[in-house]
Amino acid sequence: xxxxxxxxxxxxxxxxxxxxxxxxxxxxxxxxxxxxxxxxxxxxxxxxxxxxxxxxxxxxxxxxxxxxxxxxxxxxxxxxxxxxxxxxxxxxxxxxxxxxxxxxxxxxxxxxxxxxxxxxxxxx
Numbered sequence: 001x002x003x004x005x006x007x008x009x010x011x012x013x014x015x016x017x018x019x020x021x022x023x024x025x026x027x028x029x030x031x032x033x034x035x036x037x038x039x040x041x042x043x044x045x046x047x048x049x050x051x052x053x054x055x056x057x058x059x060x061x062x063x064x065x066x067x068x069x070x071x072x073x074x075x076x077x078x079x080x081x082x083x084x085x086x087x088x089x090x091x092x093x094x095x096x097x098x099x100x101x102x103x104x105x106x107x108x109x110x111x112x113x114x115x116x117x118x119x120x121x122x123x124x
Contacts (some may be wrong), residue, residue, distance in 0.1 A: 008094040009077070009121035011108040013101045029084075029092040031076055033099045033107070045092040046083075050076045052100060073097065073107065074114045081120050095121065 015032070030044040034052035050072040070078075077097075083089045099107045108124075111117045 006122040013104045027093045045090045
């Protein structure tokens, strides 16, 4: 056990099955960057999508989060976290984010750099 209390967040480049172990599917939330190809209730606690926008994933080093804003994905993760905390959606213990092919590492890096995302989620 790592002792890290943050929720696991997995960035993948294709839709994966909701879970491996019995009952695992009912405990995961899914966010898709771009049009959602997964129907709500397809084994996920929550299914959402955010626009696929290249702008905002990478900011020049001189632009802070306050000036440059947050990516749509970081904002959606914040909303998802709050909905869970308020009991507005079913509880989940991990998040899977599906991103366009070839952009997984860059988007995962951008999420790690976001202070709010990094404080709530363990990005893998």
